[in-house]
Structures are given as C-alpha cells and as structure tokens.
Amino acid sequence: MDAVSKENEVRLRKGTSLNERLVLAGIAVILCLIALPGLAHLANGQWLGIAALFALLFGCLLLGAALFERNVVWIITPGEILIGEQRPFGKLHRRLIRDDEVSGMRLRKSIGKSVEFTLVFETESKDTLTSPPLPDITQVRKTTLQIAWLLQLPAPELAENPLDAANPRIRLGKPISFKRVRAYRALVVLLACSLSLPFIYALWSGKLSALGIAVWSLGAIMAFVLIRYLYRTSAFWIVHDGAIRFERLSLKGTTETDTVSGDDVEAIDVESGGRKDSLYVITIRLRTGKKIRSPPLAGKDQTHAVQAEIIRRLRLNSSGDA
CATH class of the missing domain: 1.10.287 (Helix Hairpins)
Structure with missing residues (x-):
C-alpha cells in the first residue's frame, strides 16, 4: 500500500508489488510440490495423506492469491476520482467519478490486525465506493480534508485517532488503569x-x-x-512538542512517570514486537544508554509513520540522532 499526495492530487494504492507476488507464488509452489507425494497415502486413509491434501489446498489458495489479487489505485484530482483496477496479466479497468456524481463522503475506522481509515463515497446512483486505506496513520485528518476540498464536499466527521499529527498530543498505548x-x-x-x-x-x-x-x-x-x-505490561506514552511523557505502573502498583526531551535522545528506532511478526515497537535510546520501548503498534508502515512524527516533534534529524 502506498500513497502520493500533492497540493492538487491525492493517490491511494492497495495491492502487492511484483516481488511480493513472486515470493508468495514461490512459497505456494514449494508447498504443493512437498504435498504431492503424500497424496499417495490418501487412499489408505492415513493421516499423512489427509495432511498432504490440506497442504495442497492451502498452497493452491496462496497461488491463487498471488495470481489473481487486484491492484487498485485511486487518483483524486480537483472535481473527479479516477479509479484503476488491474489483475496480473489482465487489462486495466478504469472508472471516472465526477464530483457532481458524489452525494456524500464519510470516514470509516476499521479495527483488525491494525487500525485502518478508509473513505466511503455514496453516489447519486446509490452506489457505495470504498477507497484504499489512507496510508499514513499520522496524517488522516490532513488527507481527509484535502480530499474533501478537491471534490468540493463537506468535510466528514473525523473518527478518533490518537496518533494523528494534528493532535496536540499523540498517545501510544492505553491510559494507566x-x-x-x-x-x-x-x-x-x-x-x-x-x-x-x-x-x-x-x-x-x-x-x-x-x-x-x-x-x-x-x-x-x-x-x-x-x-x-x-x-x-501497562505503559502509556504522551508525545508533546519537544518532549515525551512516559507513564507505567510500578511493581508496588503506583504510577511511575518520566519525561525526556530531544536533548536526552540518542536515537529512535523501529524493532519487531517479538511476539508476532505484525507487531512493532518504537525504541528510544537515551544518551545515558537506557532504552525505552513503546507499547506495540500493528503494522510496519504505521510504526514508521509514528516514528517519523516523534522525530519531528522532538526536533531530531531524519536518522534519529539528536
């Protein structure tokens, strides 16, 4: 998923790259090749044959996803939305939606493995169109208002987003309880x-x-x-301009608080959350050598966006060094 935003244009994309498709297809082919010999045991009702059958079906599903998943791109310019959809080895299908065909726009927040924000458009013909997810979790408000301005639509009601850069404070984790x-x-x-x-x-x-x-x-x-x-396990970050406030419970059950400024920070990195591949944490390395790990965030792109916003607020350079 990617997006490019200019003053008079917003691009939203959803899909997988060619390299990602090739890797997924390679895994699927290897899984099918490994499963094929085990099918000989299926006639005897042995568990190895049943396992091979399920492995073969799973490999075919992965191969189908790699070959037939659509790539979708929305190009939003003043007065219109150009939608392009294409499958590998297929033709590009285009659809143009003018602003006078759009009767309304709303922002939708979806919570699954990660928090995603999408725009839902209703047309005069009663069709409902859902955009690809807005890519930068810290710029949801800005992107939504820009799209509303391009299409001359009323600004939709904004969903609660504690990670939005428009907030005076960015909140990571849940308040201490x-x-x-x-x-x-x-x-x-x-x-x-x-x-x-x-x-x-x-x-x-x-x-x-x-x-x-x-x-x-x-x-x-x-x-x-x-x-x-x-x-x-209870940790709460509040990111202000120029400083971060940390709150956590001590072993005695009392609330511990600490505050660091940009001058205290050596580097800010993104690391794997450890428990699951989809979870990541932001690690702040202080000049004293101490490391502080954030509450886990879902999605590498989301975590890098939050990292960039923290770096900006602490007035550090792009490499994360003060």
Whole structure:
C-alpha cells in the first residue's frame, strides 16, 4: 500500500508489488510440490495423506492469491476520482467519478490486525465506493480534508485517532488503569488455582509423586512471576512538542512517570514486537544508554509513520540522532 499526495492530487494504492507476488507464488509452489507425494497415502486413509491434501489446498489458495489479487489505485484530482483496477496479466479497468456524481463522503475506522481509515463515497446512483486505506496513520485528518476540498464536499466527521499529527498530543498505548491490571491478576490467580486442583487431590490422597511436586512448584513460580510482570505490561506514552511523557505502573502498583526531551535522545528506532511478526515497537535510546520501548503498534508502515512524527516533534534529524 502506498500513497502520493500533492497540493492538487491525492493517490491511494492497495495491492502487492511484483516481488511480493513472486515470493508468495514461490512459497505456494514449494508447498504443493512437498504435498504431492503424500497424496499417495490418501487412499489408505492415513493421516499423512489427509495432511498432504490440506497442504495442497492451502498452497493452491496462496497461488491463487498471488495470481489473481487486484491492484487498485485511486487518483483524486480537483472535481473527479479516477479509479484503476488491474489483475496480473489482465487489462486495466478504469472508472471516472465526477464530483457532481458524489452525494456524500464519510470516514470509516476499521479495527483488525491494525487500525485502518478508509473513505466511503455514496453516489447519486446509490452506489457505495470504498477507497484504499489512507496510508499514513499520522496524517488522516490532513488527507481527509484535502480530499474533501478537491471534490468540493463537506468535510466528514473525523473518527478518533490518537496518533494523528494534528493532535496536540499523540498517545501510544492505553491510559494507566490499576483496575485493569488487578482484574488480570485475579484471572491469573483463578487459573492457577483451577490447575492446582488435580495436584491438591493427589496430595490429599497420598499419590503426589516427586515429579508432580516439581511440576506444581514450577507452575506456582510461573504464576507468581506472571502476576508481578503484569504491572510492567501497562505503559502509556504522551508525545508533546519537544518532549515525551512516559507513564507505567510500578511493581508496588503506583504510577511511575518520566519525561525526556530531544536533548536526552540518542536515537529512535523501529524493532519487531517479538511476539508476532505484525507487531512493532518504537525504541528510544537515551544518551545515558537506557532504552525505552513503546507499547506495540500493528503494522510496519504505521510504526514508521509514528516514528517519523516523534522525530519531528522532538526536533531530531531524519536518522534519529539528536
């Protein structure tokens, strides 16, 4: 997904590049080739043949997605929207929508793996057109107002976006809530107690072995560590012009706050969130050597956009060095 914005033109794109399609098609072909020999076991009802069949079907789905997924581009200029759609090896289909054909425009916020904002247009012929996602999560307000101005439409109601650069403060994560962490702790305690019931029964009946004692002790230690760690999972960033305020819960349950300015920052980087490939974090490396990791953000493009806005607000250069 990409976009190019000029004063009198906005371009929105959705689709995958040729290199991404080739990689996906290569994975699909390899998966199908690996699955084909296993189909010989299907006639005997063996689990290997059933697994090979599912692998083959999955590979065919990946190959179909690589070959037939559409690339869509919207070019919005004064008074009109040019929509182009094309599949690989297919013809380019164009459609021109004039501003007098558009009866309304609204901004839609979708929450899935990542937060996306799209524009929904209603035409005089009662058609509904949904644009590709607005690419820069920090410029949703600016892009929406620019498109409304190009098409001479009333500005739509803006959805809440804590990462928009138009906000005086950018907020990352959820506000600190001790009640939420306390609820998580209660859930962990309840789960630990439930899993302990078989061990308690074995202890009461005199059948608890040394291995059972070791497993029970290990589980208790893990539950204790998890309860303590839950405090550290709550983090909240507030990015002002020239400074960032950090809020988190301490191990004692109190709120810890800290503030750093651009002069304190050595570099700002984007790193993988660790748990999932789709999650990323912004890492601030201070001149003292300390690292501060942001709450996880979904999507590499979104994370890089937020990183760029933080760099701008802290008045650092583009490389992230003060």
